[in-house]
Amino acid sequence: MSSVARDRVRELMGEVMTAQGRSLPADDGAELRTIGFRSLDFSELALRVEDELGDELNFDAPGLRRIATVGDVLDFIEQLQTA
Amino acid sequence: MSESVPPASVVLVSGGSRGLGLAIVTDLLAAGIKVAAFARTVTPELTALASKYPDHLYAGSVDINDSPAVQAFVKTVESTLGPVDGLVNNAAIGQDSLHVHTSPERLEDIIQTNLTAPLVLTRFVLRRMLAKGLKGRIVNVTSICAQRGYPGLVAYSATKGGMDAATRSLARELGGRVLANAVAPGFFASDMSAVLGQTQLDQIVRRTPTGHLTEPEDVVPVVRMLLLDNTNINGQVLVIDGAASI
Numbered sequence: 001m002s003s004v005a006r007d008r009v010r011e012l013m014g015e016v017m018t019a020q021g022r023s024l025p026a027d028d029g030a031e032l033r034t035i036g037f038r039s040l041d042f043s044e045l046a047l048r049v050e051d052e053l054g055d056e057l058n059f060d061a062p063g064l065r066r067i068a069t070v071g072d073v074l075d076f077i078e079q080l081q082t083a
Numbered sequence: 084m085s086e087s088v089p090p091a092s093v094v095l096v097s098g099g100s101r102g103l104g105l106a107i108v109t110d111l112l113a114a115g116i117k118v119a120a121f122a123r124t125v126t127p128e129l130t131a132l133a134s135k136y137p138d139h140l141y142a143g144s145v146d147i148n149d150s151p152a153v154q155a156f157v158k159t160v161e162s163t164l165g166p167v168d169g170l171v172n173n174a175a176i177g178q179d180s181l182h183v184h185t186s187p188e189r190l191e192d193i194i195q196t197n198l199t200a201p202l203v204l205t206r207f208v209l210r211r212m213l214a215k216g217l218k219g220r221i222v223n224v225t226s227i228c229a230q231r232g233y234p235g236l237v238a239y240s241a242t243k244g245g246m247d248a249a250t251r252s253l254a255r256e257l258g259g260r261v262l263a264n265a266v267a268p269g270f271f272a273s274d275m276s277a278v279l280g281q282t283q284l285d286q287i288v289r290r291t292p293t294g295h296l297t298e299p300e301d302v303v304p305v306v307r308m309l310l311l312d313n314t315n316i317n318g319q320v321l322v323i324d325g326a327a328s329i
Contacts, residue, residue, distance in 0.1 A: 039181070039234075043181060043183050043184065046184065047183065056186065057184070058180070058184050058185060058186040058189070059180065059184050060179045060180045061179045061180050061181060061234075061235045061280070062179060062280075064181075065280050
């Protein structure tokens with residue numbers, strides 16, 4: 001399976017936030033709670049990555065609950081693509 | 084006046100090796116009822132019960148999705164303990180994933196295990212019961228998820244809602260010869276409830292007038308009543324959640 005690079009995932013994450021009138025901070029340590037990136041936003045991001053990937057990224061919820069920062073999101077998407 | 088349905092004397096419990104299923108098996112044995120329990124894996128706890136109640140408990144390792152194996156198990160139960168006149172549909176698999184991130188294959192598994200398989204088992208047990216001229220009782224273990232919405236449990240909730248609906252139709256269809264009811268527990272502080280995460284569980288506890296999540300001990304007496312007591316309860320779904328959902 002090909003993969004979507006981390007930088008591209010970050011761009012897509014920024015697009016998700018821009019579509020909602022917000023912006024993605026440059027700092028990977030930014031808290032999702034602070035920037036208003038909710039679980040459904042993560043779903044939207046995952047589906048955008050799927051579109052570029054041409055494959056589904058299905059996963060259980062516990063992994064999602066551990067995500068707290070922008071970096072966590074990027075790490076998690078990376079892990080999903082290599083699973 | 085039509086005759087009431089007698090208490091069940093031989094009860095088949097699916098998913099009876101752990102959690103609520105094991106608690107139901109334990110309780111019925113203590114009440115002197117003959118019990119047949121099956122699950123994918125027979126746990127040491129169930130094996131210990133079989134040693135303690137060798138004449139009253141028949142346990143086996145059977146996957147509820149393996150219909151021929153389940154039917155063979157029921158026939159063996161009949162020859163070992165006697166005709167089955169009570170059924171507890173308890174076996175189920177959980178879910179912990181948002182619907183959009185749940186694969187179609189996983190959706191099929193959940194529906195197969197939680198809805199199709201218990202309906203097939205119920206059909207088989209009822210056919211045996213009716214062919215022998217028996218009356219009987221069915222208790223379906225469903226969930227509060229069938230009535231209230233929770234994230235990460237879309238397919239699971241759909242199957243439990245399906246079983247609630249089937250319970251009502253069975254009660255109508257069986258004309259009082261078999262009492263069909265369901266119990267709908269709230270969230271357990273156990274593995275099945277891990278799906279919600281601690282934050283959501285804490286929130287449910289705060290909103291529950293009785294102040295605690297559902298325990299198997301809360302549900303067991305209700306199942307026993309539906310199987311053994313002389314009531315006119317039929318086609319009902321009894322919610323056991325400390326009023327968390329009202």
